[in-house]
Amino acid sequence: MKIRKLLQKLLLSALGILCTCTTNFAKTSFKTYIISGFVSDSTTQKKLDFITVNLLSEKGIPVKADYTKSDGSFSFSALQPLKYSVVLVGVGYKKKTVLVDLTDSTKLNSDLGILFLTPQTVGLKEVTVTAMKQIVKQEVDRISYDLQADPESKVYSVLDMMRKVPLLSLDADNNILMKGNSDFKILINGKPSSMVERNYKEILRTMPASSIERIEVITTPPAKYDAEGLAGIINIITNKKLDNGYNGSVNVSERFPSGGPGFGGSFSAKIGKLGMSALGGASIYKSPQIINSTSRNTFGDENTFLQQNGTAESKNKSAYLGYEISYELDSLNLLSGQFNINGSKLNGENGQRSLLTDTETVLQKYSLENLTRTRGSGMDAALNYQKGFKADKNRLLTLSYRYFAYTNNQNSDIVITESINYDQPDYKQINDQKFSEQTFQADYVHPLKQLNIEAGFKAILRNNESDFSNLFENNETGFYEVQPGLSNKFRNDQNVFGAYNTYQYNFKKWSFKAGGRVEQTVINANFISNESKLSTHYFNIIPSLSINRKLAGSSDLNLGYTQRIQRPGIYQLNPFVDKSNPNFEKTGNPNLKPALVNDFQLGYNWSKKLSLNVGLGFTFFKNLIFPVAVYDSTTNITRTSYGNTGQARLPQGNLSINYPITKKWNFSLNTRFAYGMVRGIVNGILIKNEGLMYNLSASSGYRFEKSWRINANLNANGRGVNLQGSTNSFVSYSFSINKDFYQDKLSFSASVSNPFQKYRRNVNDSFGPDFTQSNIRRDYFRAFNFSVNYKFGRLKDSIKKNKRGIRNDDVQSGS
Structure with a gap:
């Protein structure tokens, strides 16, 4: 017992000594x-x-x-x-x-x-370096334009900046043309958005270009994209360099006399695994009173001459909001979603005096007042799930769902006065259009060293609806009565089922991207009021091929071929008859079929101090959907509808140059030329038309001390050519100045367009087998624009986003 107690004391003493030594050692050594x-x-x-x-x-x-x-x-x-x-x-x-x-x-x-x-006193040099970034970049299947490298992005809207992007131009009505064609698809961050699918002009002229990173022109869309869009795809990339923290921009602008105030901005934030971004804006666009006239000569048994003179003005209010969110479940699983809404209200007033004569007498005369109210709204929501794989994080499986819908309601009140030989009563037109779409999609990406394989499936369930009516005033009762022959309910169901497979191979100086897409389309049309139906379906195999060869001296060569489809949208299918001008009726055609195009592109890109992009192409259109105008001598009415009547050949070329003449002075040029040859059957007669078309945009800017910069722009648009007519050429020019403050976060910009010419004369000439016609419109040409832009926030780690998602690029953009 004594021995055990002694051992316990010795053990406790040893532990005490060990603890003391350890503590002292830690105090002295660690x-x-x-x-x-x-x-x-x-x-x-x-x-x-x-x-x-x-x-x-x-x-x-x-x-x-x-x-x-x-x-x-x-x-x-x-x-x-x-x-x-x-x-x-x-x-x-x-x-x-x-x-x-x-x-x-x-x-x-x-x-x-x-x-x-200490604040950096040479911050101006940093701005200079940014401005000298390569503005135009050629990739294997697309051309991209870096808006952040163009100082004028602080001055103009996204729509205005489209003039400077290779292969893009704006016509006299500020409609975008891609390779001279109005049939294309617009995406935002690689995905469709209701903000630009209903009426892109309303949104893009509100959206400040400073909130956009770059614009991609996908000239040879790979098979993973839907086959629609004859000219290709425009992909707008917003500023997405997102980090932990937040950043954003705000832009306020004013444009007059044609235009109005606008507000736009973007915001991005990342908190841990949660990332989000928003893009929004609103504007009021006023079109002051303009003068227009129409003259028509007809030939046949009785020659007639129609002269109409009128005025038009309108006010449009529009707004949009887009929101994206993503959450990283872990390093291999990602959830993301998007939600976009937009809306617009337009009030227009048109006045017109009409006189129809033959060689000697007055056949018809009247005055007309038209009050139009248009209301539109759109929304879309999408959810994506992306799964990576431990063996290779670049191998991805993505499952996506998207719902998209919009409405467009138009009401017109037409009052007739001072009539001679014209007994049409006052009348109302109602045209309510609805569109909805559901999309289910699966995409798989499998990289194998230098080979990248992509495959996917998609189902699009689409519905177009129209409820239209014409109501004539009863002179006895004063009430408006529905006209059965001019009223109906129309429904068009269009289901598209597709699958694709794409291969991209990179080998030293060569890059190849080839693939194929198959699509089955099923269409069912129903005229509910008169119980008539239409059903059709078609199957398409769509190939695509892109080749890139890197050459010596920072240059490369691109060759691309693809086939595309033009499917008619509700604007062309809707059988509603627009009679707002009694002598000229417009209507859709529910019997339209898809059109096909074969497109070949060859491009050369060279980039050092001088950035040069040259392209040649040839496009062949078959069963092209053209507006077709036919004159009826019994009613003296020209009716315009749509038909698969056209064929066209379009050889073309483009040139883009960006050259920093000095560290402070730069010059850029973007030009395109083409020779259009179109032909088609109109009222049983073969019609041919052809002509040279061109667009040119030249810009030069100089940077002064203390962050001042001036820019001058020159834009030239040649005549446009279509099946039954042409538009006139015009030249415009503008000057801008901008100043950066507060470490380039705040900027003030001002511009003037065409200061020495108040109005522009727009002429649209058309013809048919038995008539010629000229529409002349005098628009405001001189314009002033002021803009203030502010950027804020700081970020650190980039937000992770789905690399695949729904892209519905298979329906023609609305007009």
């Missing part, structure tokens, strides 16, 4: 050394967050790195007793280095206090 401090602006004394703090050893070897917190603080712990350098780096500030000596064992905590950073 001391905790800390370096801490705060960072502030030397001018404003404001604490600075997200300033990079680098800790270097005495020999300049990196030891640790961190960034300052929201209160400007930073701290490095568990350091060895050595000599260090603390290096502070922040955008817009001079680099600062502080030496710290931790070899003094009595000083464990080295508090550096407040370290002041």
Whole structure:
């Protein structure tokens, strides 16, 4: 017993000695050394967050790195007793280095206090470097235009900037033309959006170009894209360099006399695994009173002459909001979604005096007043799930669902006065259109070293509806009565089922992208009021091929071929008869079939100090959907509808140049030329038309000291050619000035367009087997624009987003 107690005492004594020795050893050998401090602006004394703090050893070897917190603080712990350098780096500030000596064992905590950073006085040079980035870039199947590298993005809207993008132009009505064609698809961040599917002009002229990163013109869309869009795809990429924290931009603008106030902005944020971004804006667009006239000569048994003179004005209010969100479940699983809404209200007023005569007498005369109210709205929502694989994180499986719908309601009140030989009563027109679409999609990406394989399936369930009616005033009762022959309910169901397979192979200086897409389309049309139906279906195999060859001297060569489809949309299918002008009726054609196009493209890109892009192409259209105008001598009415009556050949070329003449002076040129040859059957007679078409946009800018910049632009549009007519050419020019403040976060811009010409004369000439016609419109040409843009926020780590998602590019953009 005594022995056991003795052993216990010895063991406790040993443990006590061991603990004492361990404690003393820790106190002497494992001391905790800390370096801490705060960072502030030397001018404003404001604490600075997200300033990079680098800790270097005495020999300049990196030891640790961190960034300052929201209160400007930073701290490095568990350091060895050595000599260090603390290096502070922040955008817009001079680099600062502080030496710290931790070899003094009595000083464990080295508090550096407040370290002041001096604002960078040569920030202008940073702006110069950014502006000299390559603006135009050629990829294997597309051309991209970097808006952030173009200073005029701070001045104009996205719609205005389209003039400067290769292969794009704007016609006299500011409609976008891609390779001279109005049939294309617009995507935002590679996905369809209701913001631009219902009426893109309303949104793009509201959207500030400063909120956009780049615009991609996909000239040879690969098989993963739906086959619709004869000319190709325009992909608008918003600013998506998102980090932990937030950033955004706000733009306020005013344009007059044609135009109005506008507001737009973007916001992005990331908190851990959750990321989100929003894009929104609103505008009021006023079109002051303009003068228009129409003259028509007809030939046959009785020659007639129609002269109409009128005025028109309108006011349009529009707004849009787009929201995207993503959440990383883990490193291999990602959920994302999007939600977009938009709306518009347009009120228009048109006046017209009409006189129809033959060689000797007055056949018809009247005056007309038309009040039009149009209301439209759209929305879409999508959900995506992306799964990666541990063996290869670039191998992806994506499942997506999207719902999209819009409405467009138009009401017109027409009043007839001063009539001679014209007994049409006052009447109303109602045209309510609805569109809805559901999309289910699965995509799979499988990389194999230099080969990338993509495959996918898609089902689009689409519904077009129209409820239209004409109501004539009863002169006896004063009430408006529905006209059965001019009223109906129309429904068109269009279901598209597709599958694709694409292969991309990169080998040294060669890149190949080839694929095929199959699509089965089923259409059922129903005229509900008169119980008539129409059913049809068709099957298409769509090939695509793109080849890129890198050449010496920072240049490359591209060759592309694809086949595309033009499916008619509700605007062309709707059998509603627009009688707002009694002598000219417009209607859709529910019997339309899809049109096909074969497109060949050859491009050369060279980029050093001079950036040069040259392209040649040939496009052949078959069963092209053209508006067809036919004159009826018994009613003296020209009716325009749509038909699969056209064939066209279009050889074309394009040239894009960007050249920094000096460090402060740059020049850019974007031009396209084509020779259009179209033919088709109109009222049983073969019609041919052809002509040279061109677009040119030249821009030059000079940067002065203190962040001032001026720009001059020249735009020339040649005549347009279609099956039954042509439009006149015109030249426009503009000057802009902008100034950056507050480390380039705040900018003020102003511009004037065509200062020496108040109006522009737009002429649209058309013809048929038995008539010629000329429409002349005098629009406001001179315009002034003011804009203020502000960028805010700081970010760190990029937001992870789905690399695949729904892209419905198979229906013609609305007009």
